[in-house]
Amino acid sequence: MKKKFLFAAFLICGAISSVAEEKPRYKDASLPVEERVEDLLRRMTLHEKVLQLQNNSTSDINAIENTYKEGSPGSVHEMSKSAKEAALLFNKMQEYLLTQNRLGIPALVTVEGINGVTQNGCTIFPQAIAQGSTFNPELVEEMSRAIGRESHVIGIRQLQCPVLDIARDLRWGRVEETFGEDPFLIGEMGTAFVHGSQAEGVGAMPKHFVAHGTPTGGLNCASVPGGERELRNLYAYPFAKVIQNADPVSIMGCYSAYDGIPVAHSAHFMTDLLRGELGFKGFVYSDWSSVDRLKSFHFAAETSEEAARKALIAGIDMDVYDWAYQTLEDQVNKGILDEAYVDRACRRVLAAKFRLGVFDDPYGDPDKVDKVVRSKAHVALAKKVADESIVLLENKNDILPLDLKKYKSIAVLGPNSNYGVAGDYGWVEFDNRECVTLFDGLKQAVGKDVQVNQLDGCDWWSQKDDGIAAAVELARKSDIAIVAVGTRSVWLQCCPKRFSIKTKKRK
Numbered sequence: 134m135k136k137k138f139l140f141a142a143f144l145i146c147g148a149i150s151s152v153a154e155e156k157p158r159y160k161d162a163s164l165p166v167e168e169r170v171e172d173l174l175r176r177m178t179l180h181e182k183v184l185q186l187q188n189n190s191t192s193d194i195n196a197i198e199n200t201y202k203e204g205s206p207g208s209v210h211e212m213s214k215s216a217k218e219a220a221l222l223f224n225k226m227q228e229y230l231l232t233q234n235r236l237g238i239p240a241l242v243t244v245e246g247i248n249g250v251t252q253n254g255c256t257i258f259p260q261a262i263a264q265g266s267t268f269n270p271e272l273v274e275e276m277s278r279a280i281g282r283e284s285h286v287i288g289i290r291q292l293q294c295p296v297l298d299i300a301r302d303l304r305w306g307r308v309e310e311t312f313g314e315d316p317f318l319i320g321e322m323g324t325a326f327v328h329g330s331q332a333e334g335v336g337a338m339p340k341h342f343v344a345h346g347t348p349t350g351g352l353n354c355a356s357v358p359g360g361e362r363e364l365r366n367l368y369a370y371p372f373a374k375v376i377q378n379a380d381p382v383s384i385m386g387c388y389s390a391y392d393g394i395p396v397a398h399s400a401h402f403m404t405d406l407l408r409g410e411l412g413f414k415g416f417v418y419s420d421w422s423s424v425d426r427l428k429s430f431h432f433a434a435e436t437s438e439e440a441a442r443k444a445l446i447a448g449i450d451m452d453v454y455d456w457a458y459q460t461l462e463d464q465v466n467k468g469i470l471d472e473a474y475v476d477r478a479c480r481r482v483l484a485a486k487f488r489l490g491v492f493d494d495p496y497g498d499p500d501k502v503d504k505v506v507r508s509k510a511h512v513a514l515a516k517k518v519a520d521e522s523i524v525l526l527e528n529k530n531d532i533l534p535l536d537l538k539k540y541k542s543i544a545v546l547g548p549n550s551n552y553g554v555a556g557d558y559g560w561v562e563f564d565n566r567e568c569v570t571l572f573d574g575l576k577q578a579v580g581k582d583v584q585v586n587q588l589d590g591c592d593w594w595s596q597k598d599d600g601i602a603a604a605v606e607l608a609r610k611s612d613i614a615i616v617a618v619g620t621r622s623v624w625l626q627c628c629p630k631r632f633s634i635k636t637k638k639r640k
Contacts, residue, residue, distance in 0.1 A: 159492070160237075166487040170480055176236060179472065180204065182479040183462045185238070186445075188453040194222045197229050205230045205238035207451050207482050208291065208418070212245075215253040216287050216506045220499040223288035227495040239495040241486055243338075243418075245558045246292035246330070247310055249515075250283050256511040257567060260556035261296055261322075263522035265312030270325035276518055277329025277337075279511045284335045286505045288497025290489050291336045293385060293418070295326040297371040298346025305351040306620055310557055316367055320374030327379035336382030336489050339375050341420055343402055344368035345387035354430060356390040364391065364406075373411050382485045383415045386449055388423035388430070395431040397423045398440070403448030416481035419444070421454035438463075442470050450478035532613065537582045544586055544611035545572045546604045547618045548593040554619070571617050586611065593620060 158164055159173035174182070181204050189206035191197065192213050209226065211219050223242050231237045245251040248258045256279065258264075264273050277295075284292060297319055300311040312322040327337040344364065348355035359368070368391075375381060386403065387396050396402045397419065407413045427433045427440035434440035441457035442464060452458035464470040486492055525533070532540075545551070553568025569577075572587045579585060590604030591597060608614035 162493045166484055169487050169492075170483045173236065173238070173483060174476060174480055177479070179462055179465055179475065181236065181238075182475050183458065185479045185482045186451050186458050186461065186475070187456075188243075188451065191226075192222070194225055197226050198233075201226070201230060201234065205234050205236070206240050208241040208243050208453070210243045212251055213253075216250070216255050216283070217499060217502045219252045219289075220287045220497040220502050224496050224499065227288065231495065238483075239486065239491045241291050241336075241482070241489070241491060242289045243291040243293055244284060244289045245294065246280050246284060247294040247296060247558050248556050249280060249559070250287065250289065250506075251558055252287060252289075254507060255283050256280075256507045256515055257555050257559050258515045259519045259522050260309045260559070261294075261312055262300075262309045264518060265318060265322055266524050267518060267521040268318070269521055270321050272518060272521060273322050274325040274329040276514060277326045278333055279514055281330040281333025281335040283506045283511070284330070285333055286498050286501050288495070289335065290491055290495070291338060291383065291485075292330050293338045293340065295323045295337065295339055296341070296346075297323045297339045297375065298341060299344075299367060299371070301347045302351040305346065305348060306353060307346070307557065311346055316370040320371040323371055323375040324379045327375055327381045331379070331382065334490060336485060337379070338383045338385050338418060339372060339381050340385030341387035341389075342372060342384050342407060342417075343387065343396060344391045345389050345420075348389060354389055354426075356393055359392055369406065369411065372407075372413075376411050376413050381413075381415060382488060383418050384413060385418045386420055386423055388420045388426045390431060395427055395433045397449055398427050398431075398433055398443035398447050400447045407448065416450040416478070416485050417448055418451045419449050419453050424449060424452045424457045425455035438469075445470070445474050445478060450481050535579070535583075535613075537579060540583060540612040542584045542586070542611040542613075543575065543579070544588070544604075544607045544614040545575060545617065546588055546590050546608060546614060547616045548589050548591060549619050550589070550615070550617035551587050571615070575615075 157172060157176070159169040159176075161169070184204045185207040187206055188208045188210065189200065190209040190211060191200040192211050211222060214222060227239050230239050248260045248264075249256050258276055258280070264276070267273065280292065284290070296310045296312070298307075298311050299314060299316060299319060300308040301314050312319045323339055327339065330337045344357040344359065347357050347368075349358060357368075372384070384407065390396060391402065394402075403417060407417070424440050424444040425437060427443060428435065428437055434443055437455075437457040438460045441452065441460050444452065445458070445461065461470060461475060465472045465475060549571070551570045551572040553570050555568055572585065576585045586607055588600065588604045588607055590600045
């Protein structure tokens with residue numbers, strides 16, 4: 134009888150052990166994130182760990198198996214589909230990664246979201262410079278939550294924003310992406326933004342660490358001058374506030390240099406300052422191509438292999454948009470790179486996925502996309518942000534509000550006066566279906582009581598001036614002249630195939 138009891142106990146223990154093996158600890162949502170990460174990491178091959186440090190994307194729903202047959206990537210993105218199409222793509226991709234790859238590791242789906250999700254059809258909110266002009270962090274948090282809701286239903290779990298750069302040179306073409314020139318305001322708005330999206334289960338990614346927004350000569354990739362005092366009192370201040378008060382899941386590095394030192398290969402910036410002094414605990418996502426730029430732009434590395442090694446050791450956990458990190462596996466095998474650096478970065482990426490619940494529920498909800506994305510409530514919220522962002526600098530001779538009995542002709546001039554400007558990350562087409570232009574909006578506002586005329590006067594990409602004289606003459610003949618100047622989205626240059634009308638390339 135005693136032997137039978139012991140035998141039965143052995144069978145029960147064996148069954149329990151078998152059940153435990155069927156469900157690895159990293160798949161147990163009740164366990165702490167750290168424990169799940171360590172359990173998964175010890176099961177992974179070097180190849181699988183290196184894949185977690187890279188972005189590998191496809192926009193073709195029929196190419197998923199071919200794209201991911203070698204393993205799960207750290208992150209993916211998509212910038213050409215509608216919200217509904219993207220939701221279907223991401224769901225099928227995640228299903229394949231969870232069921233067909235060896236360990237079932239999902240991808241972290243990322244997107245630009247500075248003024249709305251950059252999938253076609255999502256709500257377009259005012260740009261960050263307008264958000265900053267509201268001086269209303271609570272409103273920005275409400276907006277960020279709306280962006281988070283739209284992201285989550287599509288299957289997106291990571292926003293590549295907010296921008297915490299300090300804009301102090303108007304020649305820099307990305308001023309509109311910032312909250313402005315004041316570190317305190319930027320910190321307040323950035324904290325509110327991170328709180329909002331992460332409350333919806335969508336990670337925020339403050340960028341660009343560090344000092345990217347004040348480049349020499351206003352040139353986008355140029356070095357930022359300054360010393361340690363300016364670094365901490367100005368450029369690092371917004372990041373310190375956001376990290377301390379909002380605990381962002383990730384940080385995006387920059388592809389520029391500070392005081393002549395390329396940030397992406399500096400452990401002083403990316404580890405000692407960011408993690409040691411500021412207390413950041415998430416993972417660092419490279420600015421696009423920042424790792425390879427160590428070779429091609431900064432000349433701080435002779436090869437892509439050296440650039441990858443320097444960036445990883447410095448603290449860049451995930452490389453995006455180039456393939457330098459593909460060389461890491463070979464470098465470890467050759468003894469050039471300590472695998473501990475790969476483990477460190479992989480551990481941080483996996484922790485973010487567990488923290489955001491991607492392992493437990495990576496899917497969006499395509500059936501709810503039409504109800505959530507660009508809902509009436511979200512569009513109304515976008516208008517509220519726009520209304521509060523208006524800043525009247527001067528009202529000479531009390532022109533405003535317009536007295537339609539007094540003013541009978543208005544000239545609307547400039548290359549952006551009859552173009553729907555939605556911002557650098559506003560995914561809109563040239564036909565203006567998604568935006569109301571200044572010209573059209575003004576005509577609607579004044580009705581038939583006032584004659585509104587429009588001329589571009591010049592274009593926004595060349596030095597041609599043959600239309601300026603006519604614009605000046607129209608201004609002279611009108612009671613009021615309004616000039617709309619500025620730039621248009623760089624993405625029109627980068628992604629011309631997205632649009633129905635071909636763009637003209639800059640020389």
